[in-house]
Amino acid sequence: xxxxxxxxxxxxxxxxxxxxxxxxxxxxxxxxxxxxxxxxxxxxxxxxxxxxxxxxxxxxxxxxxxxxxxxxxxxxxxxxxxxxxxxxxxxxxxxxxxxxxxxxxxxxxxxxxxxxxxxxxxxxxxxxxxxxxxxxxxxxxxxxxxxxxxxxxxxxxxxxxxxxxxxxxxxxxxxxxxxxxxxxxxxxxxxxxxxxxxxxxxxxxxxxxxxxxxxxxxxxxxxxxxxxxxxxxxxxxxxxxxxxxxxxxxxxxx
Numbered sequence: 001x002x003x004x005x006x007x008x009x010x011x012x013x014x015x016x017x018x019x020x021x022x023x024x025x026x027x028x029x030x031x032x033x034x035x036x037x038x039x040x041x042x043x044x045x046x047x048x049x050x051x052x053x054x055x056x057x058x059x060x061x062x063x064x065x066x067x068x069x070x071x072x073x074x075x076x077x078x079x080x081x082x083x084x085x086x087x088x089x090x091x092x093x094x095x096x097x098x099x100x101x102x103x104x105x106x107x108x109x110x111x112x113x114x115x116x117x118x119x120x121x122x123x124x125x126x127x128x129x130x131x132x133x134x135x136x137x138x139x140x141x142x143x144x145x146x147x148x149x150x151x152x153x154x155x156x157x158x159x160x161x162x163x164x165x166x167x168x169x170x171x172x173x174x175x176x177x178x179x180x181x182x183x184x185x186x187x188x189x190x191x192x193x194x195x196x197x198x199x200x201x202x203x204x205x206x207x208x209x210x211x212x213x214x215x216x217x218x219x220x221x222x223x224x225x226x227x228x229x230x231x232x233x234x235x236x237x238x239x240x241x242x243x244x245x246x247x248x249x250x251x252x253x254x
Contacts, residue, residue: 003209004225004252005165005232007040007126008239009066009094019047023054025242026249033060034254040064040126041239042094045080049088064092064126067100070113082114082121093118094234096128096152098171108151115152119160126234127152128213129192130169145188146195158200166210167234168192173214174236182223182230185212189229218247225251 213234
């Protein structure tokens with residue numbers, strides 16, 4: 001089975017003390033993860049070392065960065081490089097989140113470079129793709145998401161793309177309270193997998209986890225995750241509530 005992943009994206013939330021308390025509340029549940037299940041916490045940069053120290057000895061749990069810059073080092077004040085992340089033992093990094101694309105104008109070309117750098121430094125990219133409401137209403141969402149994947153991932157080898165985690169984010173369902181139906185999520189995930197299969201073959205496409213990221217909640221996680229091509233979720237607001245995220249972890253396929 002592909003990895004089934006519950007990824008918490010804390011975004012720009014929580015004080016240091018609140019972050020420590022949230023991690024403690026989730027970890028004290030002592031959820032026994034199966035061999036194909038994983039939990040990721042994508043925390044703000046100042047909390048990476050704290051969070052990593054909390055989960056280092058816990059099976060199936062790991063820490064992710066929320067972004068990395070497209071250069072290894074240099075005069076880029078305020079940015080964080082993959083080399084820095086590697087040096088503190090971070091193994092995962094979110095790239096191309098819709099908020100980064102919208103607010104910071106990240107392009108598919110920039111993201112291609114970020115993906116390459118992460119892989120070069122032994123960091124698994126969690127690559128985000130997805131469409132806005134206008135694109136969905138125009139019926140062009142499949143072509144739009146396919147272009148994001150082609151322009152950011154198609155330069156990778158078969159071996160490299162197997163190290164990528166993809167998260168489909170229907171932007172119209174992020175923070176709006178709206179959620180794609182399980183059928184809508186499955187349809188897009190199946191399309192994404194077909195795009196991967198067209199480039200690298202079915203065996204490789206079947207090995208890549210594809211997460212759903214659009215208002216995943218404790219109450220809808222099990223239905224969404226039950227879809228055959230939905231391999232877990234990239235969770236925003238609900239990941240900031242310990243008991244909600246615990247229920248989402250427990251909803252992963254086993």
